[in-house]
Structure formats: C-alpha cells, structure tokens
Amino acid sequence: xxxxxxxxxxxxxxxxxxxxxxxxxxxxxxxxxxxxxxxxxxxxxxxxxxxxxxxxxxxxxxxxxxxxxxxxxxxxxxxxxxxxxxxxxxxxxxxxxxxxxxxxxxxxxxxxxxxxxxxxxxxxxxxxxxxxxxxxxxxxxxxxxxxxxxxxxxxxxxxxxxxxxxxxxxxxxxxxxxxxxxxxxxxxxxxxxxxxxxxxxxxxxxxxxxxxxxxxxxxxxxxxxxxxxxxxxxxxxxxxxxxxxxxxxxxxxxxxxxxxxxxxxxxxxxxxxxxxxxxxxxxxxxxxxxxxxxxxxxxxxxxxxxxxxxxxxxxxxxxxxxxxxxxxxxxxxxxxxxxxxxxxxxxxxxxxxxxxxxxxxxxxxxxxxxxxxxxxxxxxxxxxxxxxxxxxxxxxxxxxxxxxxxxxxxxx
Numbered sequence: 063x064x065x066x067x068x069x070x071x072x073x074x075x076x077x078x079x080x081x082x083x084x085x086x087x088x089x090x091x092x093x094x095x096x097x098x099x100x101x102x103x104x105x106x107x108x109x110x111x112x113x114x115x116x117x118x119x120x121x122x123x124x125x126x127x128x129x130x131x132x133x134x135x136x137x138x139x140x141x142x143x144x145x146x147x148x149x150x151x152x153x154x155x156x157x158x159x160x161x162x163x164x165x166x167x168x169x170x171x172x173x174x175x176x177x178x179x180x181x182x183x184x185x186x187x188x189x190x191x192x193x194x195x196x197x198x199x200x201x202x203x204x205x206x207x208x209x210x211x212x213x214x215x216x217x218x219x220x221x222x223x224x225x226x227x228x229x230x231x232x233x234x235x236x237x238x239x240x241x242x243x244x245x246x247x248x249x250x251x252x253x254x255x256x257x258x259x260x261x262x263x264x265x266x267x268x269x270x271x272x273x274x275x276x277x278x279x280x281x282x283x284x285x286x287x288x289x290x291x292x293x294x295x296x297x298x299x300x301x302x303x304x305x306x307x308x309x310x311x312x313x314x315x316x317x318x319x320x321x322x323x324x325x326x327x328x329x330x331x332x333x334x335x336x337x338x339x340x341x342x343x344x345x346x347x348x349x350x351x352x353x354x355x356x357x358x359x360x361x362x363x364x365x366x367x368x369x370x371x372x373x374x375x376x377x378x379x380x381x382x383x384x385x386x387x388x389x390x391x392x393x394x395x396x397x398x399x400x401x402x403x404x405x406x407x408x409x410x411x412x413x414x415x416x417x418x419x420x421x422x423x424x425x426x427x428x429x430x431x432x433x434x435x436x437x438x439x440x441x442x443x444x445x446x447x448x449x450x451x452x453x454x455x456x457x458x459x460x461x462x463x464x465x466x467x468x469x470x471x472x473x474x
Contacts, residue, residue, distance in 0.1 A: 084461065084464075084470060085283035086202065086282060086283050086454075086457060087198070087461065088198070088274060088275055089275070090471055092273075092274065092275055093191070093194065093274075093471050094471070094473055095273065096194070096271045096272070096273050096274045097187055097190045097191055097194065097271075097471075097473065098187070098473075099272070099273065100186075100190045100271070102186045102189070102190055103183070103186050103187055103190060105186070106179075106182055106183040106185070106186035106187075107183055109179045109182060109183070110176065110179040110180055110183055112179070113172075113175040113176045113178070113179040114176055114179075116172060116175055117169075117172025117173060117175060117176050118172070119172075120168040120169065120171055120172035121165070121168060121169050121172055123160055123165065123168065125157060125158040125159065125160065125330065126157065127155065127156070127157045128154075128155070128156050128157065128334075129153070129154070129155055130153065130154040130155075130156070131151070131152075131153050132151065132152050132153075133149070133150070133151040134150055134151070135147060135148065135149055135150065136148040136150050136340070136341065148340070148341045148342040148344075149342060150338070150339060150340045150341070150342070151338070151339055152336065152337065152338035152339070152347070153336070153337045153338070154334055154335070154336045154337075155334060155335055156332050156333065156334025156335075156351075156353070157332065157333060157334070158330045158331070158332045158333075159330060159331055159332070159333055160330055161325070161328060161330055161331075163325055164322070164325050164326075164330070167318065167321060167322040167325060168322065170318050171315065171318050171319060171322060174311060174314055174315045174318060175315065177311055178308055178311035178312065178315065181304055181307040181308050181311055182304070182308055184304045184307075184473070185304030185305060185307075185308060187473045188304055188465075188473075191465060191471050191473070192462070192465065193270070194270075194271055194274070195458065195461060195462060195465060196458075197263070197266060197267045197270060197271070198267060199454060199457070199458040200263050200266075200267075201260070201263040201264050201266075201267050201276075202282075202454050203263075203451055203454050203455075204256070204259045204260040204262075204263040204264075205260050205263075205264075205280070206280075206282065206447075206450045206451065206454060207256045207259070207260070207447060207450075207451070208253065208256040208257050208259070208260040209280060210256075210443065210446055210447045210450060211249065211252050211253040211256045211443075211447075212253055214249050214252075214253075214439075214443045215246070215249040215250060215252075215253045217439065218242070218245050218246045218249050218439070219246055221242055221245075221246075221435075221439075222239075222242040222243055222245075222246045225238050225239050225242045225432070226239055226242075238432045241432050241433070241436065242432065242436075245436050245439075245440075264276060282450060282453050282454060282457070283457065284453070285400075285401050285404060285453065285456035285457050285460055286460065287401060288394070288397050288398050288401065288460065288463065292391060292394050292395075295390060295394045295463065295467060296387060296390050296391060296394070298467040298468075298469075299386065299390040299393075299466045299467050300383070300386055300387060300390065302466075302467060302468040303386045303466075305382060305385075305386060306379075306382050306383055306386050308382075309375075309378055309379040309381075309382035309383070310379050312375050312378065312379070313372070313375040313376050313378070313379040315375070316368075316371050316372040316374070316375035316376075317372045317375070317376075319368050319371070319372070320365070320368040320369045320371065320372040322368075323364050323365040323367075323368035323369075324365045324368075324369075326361060326364065326365065327357060327361045327362060327365055328357065329354060329355040329356075329357055329361075331352050331353065331354045332352065332353040332354070333350070333351075333352055334350065334351050334352075334353070335348075335349070335350050335351075336348070336349045336350070336351060390466065393459070393462060393463050393466060394463060396459050397456075397459040397460050397462070397463045400452070400455050400456040400458075400459040400460075401456045401459075401460070403452050403455070403456070404449070404452040404453045404455070404456040407445070407448050407449040407452040407453075408449045408452075408453070410445050410448075410449070411442070411445035411446045411448065411449035413445075414438075414441050414442040414444075414445035414446075415442045415445070415446065417438055417441070417442070418435075418438040418439050418441070418442035421434055421435050421438035421439075422435055422438070422439075
C-alpha cells in the first residue's frame, strides 16, 4: 500500500513539475522535431532495426537443412565370369534440432536486445536534449553579456559626450575628457568581443541543431525554487535514467546468455533420412539416423565464461547506479546553490548600481573625481553582468534537473 501511494504521489508531483512554465526555452514541439532529426537519433533508430533483425535471426535459429547427394559406380569381380558394373546413388537430408528450452532462450535474448536498443534510442534523444540545453544557454549567456556591454557602452558614451561639453565650457579638465574617452574605447572593445562570442555561439547552435528557432525574448525569467527534496529527485532521476536502464538490460542479457551457454553444454542432435539405390536398382534403401556430437571441455569453458560475464555485467549495473545517483545528487545541490548564488549576486548588483548612481551625482556636483566615477561604473557593470549570468546559470541548472528527471521535453 505504501509503495502504491508513493508511486501515485510521485506521478502527481511529476505532472505538477511538467505543468510549470519554461521561459527562455524554445517551444517543446520545435525541440522534439529538431532532436528527432539529429544524426545520433537516426543511428540509434537504425540500431533498433538491427536488433529486431537479430531477434528474428535468433528465433529462426542457426540450424539449416543439409542435403547430401552422391553418385558412384560399383564394380563386382566374380571368380568366374565377367565383371559386373552397377550405377548407384544415395541422398541424405538432415537438419540439427534445438533441444527443448534453447529456442525460447534464443527468443528471450533477441527480445532483450531490442529492449536495450530502444532504451539506447531514448538515451540518444536525452543526450541530444542535454547538448541542446547546454548550447542554448551558452548562446543566452553570450547574448546577455553582449547586451550588458552595449548598455555600458551607451552609458559611457553619454558620459563622454557630457564631459566634452563641460570641457568646452571650461567646467572640466582635459584629463577628464581623455579618461572618459579611454573608458569608452575599452567598453567598445569589450562590446566587440562580446558580440563576436554571441555570434559564434549562435552559429554553433544553428549548425548543431538545424531548424531550431533562435528568436527569444531578452527578458530573463526569475528562477523558481527547487520543489521537492533530494531523495525525491534522486528517485525520479534514477527511475527515468536511460543509462541505468541500458546497464540493467545488459545485465539481464548477460544472465540470459549465461543460461543459454549452459544449455549448449549438451549438443543439439542432427536428425536425417537417407535414400539409396544400389546394384543398379536391385536394392533400394530407406533409412533414418541421428548424429550427436560428443561434448568436450570447450563447451564447459564457454559456459563458465558466459557465467563470469554475467557477474561482470552485474557489477557494471551497480557501478552505473552509483554513478547516476552521485550525478543526480550533485545536480540537485548545484541547482539549489545556483539559485542562492543568483539571489546574492542580484543583491550585490543592486547595491553596486546604487553606489555608482550616487558617485555620478557627487561628480556632477563637483564632490568627486572622474576616477571614482569610472571605478564605480566598472564595478556596477561587473555586478550587473555577474547577476545576469548567475540568473541564467540558475535557470539552466533547474532545467537540467527537470530534464534528467524527464519533466522537461519528455520525448520517450
């Protein structure tokens, strides 16, 4: 009862997460179309077809009908009389037969192979969605950096023009004008660099994911707190992990292969019928026969190796579970920490901006130097840029958590 209740609550909680809005992301239907057009997904889909054909091969078995035809001439040399010659022939039709239990084991091996390939297909989509999210936020961060430097350049440009006018009126020193122009030139260089990085990130994203719409609002949404506790997130991520599903499938496949190799310690018999014509047709022969290989130590060695491989696969499954759990825990704590970092950065940026505004007012009233104003503006710009990047980092961390829990772009 407790297990059922937990599953229901997890389902309700997961649906609630999926219903949350996802600002600053491309539309889900566009993402689905783009991801299904990636070469990695096409390769994974092809692997499913391969395993389906392999399943059919295993179910059919490797044994085939074997037809043997022979013709010869018999020569009889009696003690007295002439030699007798007879044209003779014989035909054999035979086929090895799988012993009971082997056919069903082969069918199970084929089925688990298809299941693993289908899980790997889902993993290919998931990995592609991870990459899309990463490159998408790289572009957003570079875009935010370029926007911030554009704002800083515009601010310093107005400041430089104001100081030039004051210099012309004799109210500002020549040194102030030079310092203002130098600060403007530095901002211009930073803006050019930021625009180049933004365009590079955009081009990288466009070429990696053709057809993805790159029209997005410049307004950065406020990251929301992470709902649920660590244990709930770990359970949800482990439940939907394709990597863990593949490891479990490989373990099951190795166990089935070990069972199948154990059955092969007893060779399959060969059943056949024989038809022969001898002494020119005087004798007609019709018979049936059974051929059985006598097993040697090689079959036992193969079975032992398959059993050991099953143990290896079990250890790999445990290692994958440990890895996924550790990564999920790190991802959860990273998302929580990213939110706190953004909140602190936002507070610091607001204070730095207020200090820069106060310094600017003091400079206008002749109560401060231009060096102090430029330093204050530089710190305010750095604070605002850090706050924007921290905000995007918090959004990305939260979306990555949702993505690994299959609550974002669930394409299975």
